[in-house]
Amino acid sequence: MKETLPSYEAMLPVLLMSLADGITRPLREVHERVCRHYAFSAEQLADTLPSGRQTTVRSRVGWAKTYLVKAGLISQPQRGQCLITERGRAALASGQTIDNRYLAQFSEFNDFYETDGLSRKEAAASLADLLTDSPSGSQTSDDAYGLSATPQEQIEQALAAINQALADDLLAEILALSPRFFEQLVVDLMVAMGYGGSQQDAAHTTRYSSDGGIDGIIKEDRLGLDSIYLQAKRYTDKTVGRPEIQAFAGALDLHKARKGVFITTSGFSREAQEYVGLIEKRIVLIDGAHLAALMIEYGVGVTTRQTLTIKTLDSDYFLEE
Template sequence: MPIPNYQAFMQPLVSQIADGRVHSLAELKTPLCNALQIDEEQRAETIASSGNRTVVSNRLGWARTYLHKAGLLSIPKPGFVQITERGLQALQSGQHINNAYLKQFPEFLEFIRPVKDATDASADTAKTTHEDDTTPDEQIKSAWQTLNSALAEDLIELVKKQTPQFFEVLVVQMMQAMGYGGWSKDSGSATQYTGDGGIDGIINEDPLGLETIYLQAKRYTDAAVGRPDIQAFVGALEMKRARKGVFITTSRFSRDALDYVSLIEKKVVLIDGKQLAELMIKHNLGVSVKETYQVKAIDSDYFAED
């Protein structure tokens, strides 16, 4: 019997954590394999492209991700899970827990919705990775987008759990990773220890400090950053006689805040949690490359005759 797909792990995973305690995925692997009748040889089977990640770990990980996106379990810290009230209700319902069951939850539908490419004229007909009417190239791209979407959500949730001081250092490092202050690794600094009047970080764009970018970092969980917060930041910029600022949050900005920055003379850029996670992934901050796939094609020049 082949190794069950990731959906088969969902029901037993929720059942195993029904006691409400925090469990590590490592401790759950053996009882889940027993429940799914996965033998020892299959448990050791690795993904073809990965030297050490097993198929079981990969499928358990995706079952965890999908259940988390649907709200049936929480992730208190990386590698650990805990059942939620919705997860308990799912068990009590007696229904089988799989993708079809999870699709009743709006947040899960938002997670699996097709990722549309704004430059693609056929974006309205985009398909999810679960459909079969796409070419292999399209499936690879869609899978890559799904992986990055899941990574971005997990990444921002992890950032929210860090200290404010950690977050302030992070935003400075992100700006430097993007190339600002690239003349020196010491071009940026966090100011949380100096209480610098509403400024959390500084990036000097040149050695003499003739051009400076001031940063504000708000590590919010759910609350939106409103216009008063942006106005206070603009006031802090005014005290510094600064022309440029970047306001970064782990949550989102209110409509009033977005409208306000479009009306003021100073150049203030707003980066919300979604953009922050995407930038961290793009510039390899807090993430690392797990696997690399090479897609090869015929080299027509090799076969061309003179």
């Protein structure tokens, strides 16, 4: 989806043109005008950054505004307001392509664009090197860390690549260990996610058995008002099909259970996924990719090597009474 969206750099002239009439407009209205220009679909407008915390379009419009402000093509007479400047009018009248190369002729923009002697493109590549311990030239493309991506996107793309590599490593480690270890890992993950109470409680309420199609039972909450039945399959190339999910559902019937989680290091067939939507019981399917993502999110089998803090303006602080 993100490939179909214009870069923040492509939005520069569009955003500037939205202010060409000289009227001061709030950034919200500028955003709406840019969206109308491109006639974005609902799907495009819903597309988010890897973190899921902001839409890609809003992020790129925001960064396009920032770059134009830093180059002096628009001003902000009040917080959240945008107004074209004489320099901005001249840029539109020049007929030249308004991109980062055009903005680079202005010293104010260059002062902003340089980061401790490095361009932001070079700084982004250095960040990738720092986080991945690999030369940026070998793994970082201009598309991923070039001028088409905003600084926020560059960071999130780097983090997504790191997490993907970590997920692959996690699955490789799991497959190299015993099925018994995998079953314990599943319990550890469920506890980390808030199920089963304490680790000690989970250990007491989890039973491992080779019959009945149940690998474990864990409390849904600290009081044990309900239980979740677990099935863990450590597969490599084998896809879990509908027959195995049906067998698990039958095992839940045997235990008069209503909720189950089936976790595998591989994947589920389309028939298996469709089946869980047809039955009354609540069975959640977690494949290898989802399992690794949950382990990373809840800190199971991973450790924090480095923490980066990104700060933003606290608008409430600057409110005068």
